[in-house]
Amino acid sequence: xxxxxxxxxxxxxxxxxxxxxxxxxxxxxxxxxxxxxxxxxxxxxxxxxxxxxxxxxxxxxxxxxxxxxxxxxxxxxxxxxxxxxxxxxxxxxxxxxxxxxxxxxxxxxxxxxxxxxxxxxxxxxxxxxxx
Amino acid sequence: xxxxxxxxxxxxxxxxxxxxxxxxxxxxxxxxxxxxxxxxxxxxxxxxxxxxxxxxxxxxxxxxxxxxxxxxxxxxxxxxxxxxxxxxxxxxxxxxxxxxxxxxxxxxxxxxxxxxxxxxxxx
Numbered sequence: 001x002x003x004x005x006x007x008x009x010x011x012x013x014x015x016x017x018x019x020x021x022x023x024x025x026x027x028x029x030x031x032x033x034x035x036x037x038x039x040x041x042x043x044x045x046x047x048x049x050x051x052x053x054x055x056x057x058x059x060x061x062x063x064x065x066x067x068x069x070x071x072x073x074x075x076x077x078x079x080x081x082x083x084x085x086x087x088x089x090x091x092x093x094x095x096x097x098x099x100x101x102x103x104x105x106x107x108x109x110x111x112x113x114x115x116x117x118x119x120x121x122x123x124x125x126x127x128x129x130x131x
Numbered sequence: 132x133x134x135x136x137x138x139x140x141x142x143x144x145x146x147x148x149x150x151x152x153x154x155x156x157x158x159x160x161x162x163x164x165x166x167x168x169x170x171x172x173x174x175x176x177x178x179x180x181x182x183x184x185x186x187x188x189x190x191x192x193x194x195x196x197x198x199x200x201x202x203x204x205x206x207x208x209x210x211x212x213x214x215x216x217x218x219x220x221x222x223x224x225x226x227x228x229x230x231x232x233x234x235x236x237x238x239x240x241x242x243x244x245x246x247x248x249x250x251x252x253x254x
Binding site (some may be wrong): 009010011012013014015017018019021022025026029033037 | 200201204208211212216220222225226227228230231233234235238
């Protein structure tokens with residue numbers, strides 16, 4: 001591994017990047033399956049799943065390579081996304097015939113999607129103060 | 132075949148439990164995982180490979196109604212956690228690297244639960 005160590009991907013950040021990577025792959029896999037096999041059944045949730053997948057992939061890349069600004073933007077979008085989708089999936093369940101990663105604030109994934117962006121923002125900002 | 136799958140899955144679940152307790156101990160002691168723990172993870176991965184083969188056989192022989200691509204995808208994904216965790220943790224021998232392995236090992240039983248849910252959805 002010739003990758004230079006970056007401040008956001010060392011120590012506990014190492015584990016954070018790993019969790020982000022798992023979510024990136026899981027969301028991408030689920031999204032590809034949904035968009036290619038049954039898109040017409042639930043276009044809105046499936047497009048949201050695809051969007052979430054892209055956000056997780058970019059956030060993983062940003063955290064792993066120490067790009068703080070990109071990490072802040074993508075993790076911020078993630079936080080807004082999980083809050084908006086979480087709230088609207090509870091208020092407007094008819095618009096969500098199938099689940100997304102962010103439905104019900106990520107309850108299907110043990111609320112990890114809700115906790116992850118908060119931990120991510122804390123981790124990136126903590127590094128900024130120290131730097 | 133069904134029984135072999137279930138028993139192996141149970142055994143691997145126990146193995147994950149042992150490995151995660153061991154990893155927590157190493158985390159608390161602030162020591163990197165040693166050779167024996169790495170060997171245990173290797174054994175776990177070999178078991179997961181056998182489980183994936185059994186799972187595909189199970190899918191082909193008796194998986195009517197089970198969403199095949201989703202099930203196969205989860206079987207494949209289950210194989211990736213431990214090797215990916217080993218590679219990623221190798222870049223950081225501090226507690227962070229050990230925590231990576233702990234996350235990887237804890238995800239495996241979670242995947243077992245998802246696999247069972249997907250199987251049940253088609254049964």
